[in-house]
Amino acid sequence: MKQPSNQPLRGGDHRLPTLPQIVPLGDCALLVRFGQSLDDAANRAALVFAARLKADGIIGVVEIVPSLVSVLVRFDPAQVGVARLSGELALRLSGDGAFGESRTHRIAVRFDGPDLGEVAALLGLSIDGFVEAHNRGGMRVLATGFAPGFVYCGFHEKSLTVPRRTLVRPQVSAGSVLFAAGQTAIAATDIPTGWHVIGHTQFRNFDPTVNPPTQLRAGDQIIFEVVL
Amino acid sequence: MSSSLRVERAGPLCTVQDGGRPGLLAHGISASGPMDIDAHRLAGALAGACDKTGIELTRAGLDLLMESGDLTVGWAGGAFEVQLNGERRPWPGSASIAAGDRLCITPGAAGNYGYLRFGKKLDLPMVLGSRATSTRARLGGLEGRALRAGDVLNFSEEGGTVQSVCSPDPPEAGPVRFVWGIHADRFAADIRRKFVETPFRVTNAMDRMGVRLADEGGVFAGSSILSLISDPILPGDIQILGDGTPIVLMRDHQPTGGYPRIGTIVSADLGRFAQIRSGEAVVFAPVSVNHAHQLMRSGKP
Numbered sequence A: 001m002k003q004p005s006n007q008p009l010r011g012g013d014h015r016l017p018t019l020p021q022i023v024p025l026g027d028c029a030l031l032v033r034f035g036q037s038l039d040d041a042a043n044r045a046a047l048v049f050a051a052r053l054k055a056d057g058i059i060g061v062v063e064i065v066p067s068l069v070s071v072l073v074r075f076d077p078a079q080v081g082v083a084r085l086s087g088e089l090a091l092r093l094s095g096d097g098a099f100g101e102s103r104t105h106r107i108a109v110r111f112d113g114p115d116l117g118e119v120a121a122l123l124g125l126s127i128d129g130f131v132e133a134h135n136r137g138g139m140r141v142l143a144t145g146f147a148p149g150f151v152y153c154g155f156h157e158k159s160l161t162v163p164r165r166t167l168v169r170p171q172v173s174a175g176s177v178l179f180a181a182g183q184t185a186i187a188a189t190d191i192p193t194g195w196h197v198i199g200h201t202q203f204r205n206f207d208p209t210v211n212p213p214t215q216l217r218a219g220d221q222i223i224f225e226v227v228l
Numbered sequence B: 001m002s003s004s005l006r007v008e009r010a011g012p013l014c015t016v017q018d019g020g021r022p023g024l025l026a027h028g029i030s031a032s033g034p035m036d037i038d039a040h041r042l043a044g045a046l047a048g049a050c051d052k053t054g055i056e057l058t059r060a061g062l063d064l065l066m067e068s069g070d071l072t073v074g075w076a077g078g079a080f081e082v083q084l085n086g087e088r089r090p091w092p093g094s095a096s097i098a099a100g101d102r103l104c105i106t107p108g109a110a111g112n113y114g115y116l117r118f119g120k121k122l123d124l125p126m127v128l129g130s131r132a133t134s135t136r137a138r139l140g141g142l143e144g145r146a147l148r149a150g151d152v153l154n155f156s157e158e159g160g161t162v163q164s165v166c167s168p169d170p171p172e173a174g175p176v177r178f179v180w181g182i183h184a185d186r187f188a189a190d191i192r193r194k195f196v197e198t199p200f201r202v203t204n205a206m207d208r209m210g211v212r213l214a215d216e217g218g219v220f221a222g223s224s225i226l227s228l229i230s231d232p233i234l235p236g237d238i239q240i241l242g243d244g245t246p247i248v249l250m251r252d253h254q255p256t257g258g259y260p261r262i263g264t265i266v267s268a269d270l271g272r273f274a275q276i277r278s279g280e281a282v283v284f285a286p287v288s289v290n291h292a293h294q295l296m297r298s299g300k301p
Helices: A040-056 A082-091 A115-122 A125-133 B037-047 B189-197 B268-272 B290-299
Strands: A021-024 A029-033 A063-066 A072-076 A104-110 A138-145 A149-156 A170-171 A174-179 A183-186 A191-193 A198-200 A221-228 B003-010 B013-017 B053-057 B062-069 B070-076 B079-084 B087-089 B095-096 B102-110 B114-118 B153-155 B176-180 B200-206 B208-216 B237-240 B246-249 B259-263 B284-286
Touching: A021 A082, A029 A082, A040 A063, A040 A072, A040 A138, A063 B153, A082 B290, A115 A198, A125 B208, A174 A191, A174 B153, A191 B153, A221 B284, B003 B070, B037 B070, B037 B114, B037 B268, B102 B268, B176 B268, B176 B290, B189 B259, B189 B284, B259 B268, B259 B284, B268 B290
Parallel strands: A104 A221, B176 B284
Antiparallel strands: A021 A029, A029 A072, A063 A072, A104 A198, A138 A149, A138 A221, A149 A183, A170 A191, A174 A183, A174 A198, B003 B062, B003 B153, B013 B053, B053 B114, B062 B102, B070 B095, B070 B114, B079 B087, B079 B102, B176 B259, B200 B208, B208 B246, B237 B246, B237 B259
């Protein structure tokens, strides 16, 4: 059946664009979007695309920032125009690939967070049962964001999903291990958060005295280990 | 010869800024750098600055005492009052100062940010390739914090030569131009239309991270867009909070965010926007990305 031809392309809030999609973010960046919701395929596609861009070294591109389901490409407009760059990006949208150099990190966590009992209870698990389920299988760094060195790791099984807390804690300390929305996150600095604090780690993914200041890259594998 | 300058009084959020540290967004670090890049550059030209490091001062101003040595100082940005040893000097401008001289900068007729640049090199450690202060990430400047009374700034090495600078055109008072944002299509057509027809008011909830606007025309009243998956942020992004409040994200912005962004202020107008005082009105006008690039190249409307 044909779509009615008078349907507006913009202005409706009902039509979602075809993905992947390249949109300007200001006058010196393009955002390449691979999903409208956070899922494994969209995150993988974003990481593969970012790795491909880095490997290719496109003229005029000054920064490539992989995010949860998108990649920001900052450019110098004196070196490349937006039409030409969009074309270069579009050429690289399809095809398989790897995340680039992906490493495995073992992160020792003391599961002693103030929300640990509540989270386990929400999931109908004992605390030991929750910790065992949480650490089973390892996770992927989905993105760095929100604060210096703050990483989102995913994805837990659907059965391990809890919503965020209703109240935001104004500050949790660096090293806090956070849990919500099917993910585990690690705070590298003191931050406010609405996520559940399930534990703490000595690992700090942010050190401004070295460059690069973080160790974890989007696409890296994380294995959480219990430390007592 | 080494020189040193003592901070005798500093308004809040007076920071050391240079060109910033772009390129670290993937590590969760925004670039920082001057809120008004053109004014920072002008002050540098007036000082014959040999590098980009200078002081960004806020509306309350700054008092400095030259403790030892001598120094060329250039100043620009907004319209502040400046006195050298009690004698009023033109703003923007420059002077050579020597031990015992006092430079006092007090609020003037316009603007939020002024800049001091120097003919010698400000002796501070580089942090991740820059001396710019990020108070959010506690990086750069003096221990990652704002300047305060009692701080002593040391200078080394001779600088460049003072350039003769044409008096800049006063900033135009027209609309602040933006390109439609990454979530513009999430806003209904009539909201987008009202967004460009309705003045907003700059509020006093402003700092280097963001500027909160008052939506007195009710443009976003009743429009509820749920939070979205976080995407990277850049300076100038105009995000709309869940309660309809618009916030323009500035140089020390958070690295990512999940509020819908209706537009992004163009590079050529971001410094001018940063100088708009609380209580003043701002009107936004959309331009294409190519037009924004023309504005960047010409430095003119």
